[in-house]
Amino acid sequence: MGITTDGLRSYKAAMKELGNTEKQEVGRWANNRVENSHLPFRRRERAMLRFRQMKTLQKFSSVHAAFHNHFNQDRLSRAEAAVAGLLATGLSAITIAERQGVALGTVRTHIRHLLEKTGARNQVDLVATLVSRL
Structure with a gap:
């Protein structure tokens, strides 16, 4: 090296x-x-600017950090990790789609990929799996 x-x-x-x-x-x-090694940090800072209330940001970042550290980036895409974090906080797919600014079908696709990657049988099992891994 x-x-x-x-x-x-x-x-x-x-x-x-x-x-x-x-x-x-x-x-x-x-x-x-x-x-360019500092760019992921800047990207995360820009994402944090979207939150209007500090409480929401703190809740999201605590869950997001746990998922980001738990799952290898090669295993989950950034979008899937973000959806996983929001699912674990109890948000519905419709609310996640609105917050992320994407179509509902896109969120459902991410959920389907999460189900496949975690081995969960349904969305309730997925959320339970995600919360237990925190």
């Missing part, structure tokens, strides 16, 4: 002094991953 830097000469001199010149990775787009 190397150390990704941009092309500044001072980095090369510092790496030479440390004896890590062979570990330095310099490339035209190699530094993009490092520069």
Whole structure:
């Protein structure tokens, strides 16, 4: 594993002094991953601006954080994780669709995917499974 830097000469001199010149990775787009690593945090901040009441934001973020940490991002999409969090708070599919600004059919598709991925038999079982995993 190397150390990704941009092309500044001072980095090369510092790496030479440390004896890590062979570990330095310099490339035209190699530094993009490092520069863009803060974007998920900014995305979450923008999502929080949609809430008008602090109580609602706190309730959502506590449930969302638990689900986000529990489920691997590779396993659930962001939209599915958001629907799972809102389902666990007791919201209906219609309310979730209105809050997320998507069609009811889209929310039902996410619920269907959640049922498949968690192995739940129905939506009540799904909510019970989600709440028990908190």
